Amino acid sequence: MADLERGKDFAEFVHQIVSHRDHQVSRKELAEHLGIKYATLHSRLVGRSCFSADEIRKMIEFRPDLRLADYFLENTNYFLSKRAPQSSSTARTIQSGAIEVDIEAGQLLEQVHKGLEDFKICHNDKFHIARELADVERALASLKAALEEPRPGLDPELQE
Structure with missing residues (x-):
């Protein structure tokens, strides 16, 4: 079975x-x-x-x-983050990463707002909020990785 x-x-x-x-x-x-x-x-x-x-x-x-x-x-202490494209500059990667964080955070706020329309958070609301929160965490981790990753030959002034 x-x-x-x-x-x-x-x-x-x-x-x-x-x-x-x-x-x-x-x-x-x-x-x-x-x-x-x-x-x-x-x-x-x-x-x-x-x-x-x-x-x-x-x-x-x-x-x-x-x-x-x-x-x-799922059910581990790990989550995914996107790899930065190797062909893009550090500045562009950081900029697009920050924009992605903003977009994902906006979608999270939208789910929280929808969930609170009836002044309570049900199981379904929690599911959607948790999914959006995971997207925000992933976007933040990607942005952090872009900030910490030295990229030889690209934007040396940003790597100091």
Whole structure:
């Protein structure tokens, strides 16, 4: 019985992400990118078989949705942050990082406001607020990494 349940939660999670109407992914294209048949992808999405580690990595490459990678860090002391593009200057990376923090913080405030419209925070509100808070933490960690990372040959005045 345990073998049948192995990977089922992740399969349901991936199915939600792949099927969500706002971010719908072509299953045919996803199967091609993963190097598997469409029927095999369907089997994975309904939980009849498990995704391999290589398939998960390729899926994140194909559909860079942080929720996919974040799934594996749930209930740990770790969270993801974006890598700064190596081709961009330090100043531009810091500027875009600060803008991302601002955007994510605004989305967090919007969720808090929505949650408090009825003067109480329900389970669903907590879920959405926690998700936005994780995005803010991720953006802050990315900005901090950009500030701390020496980038040889780029903007030496910012590295002093």
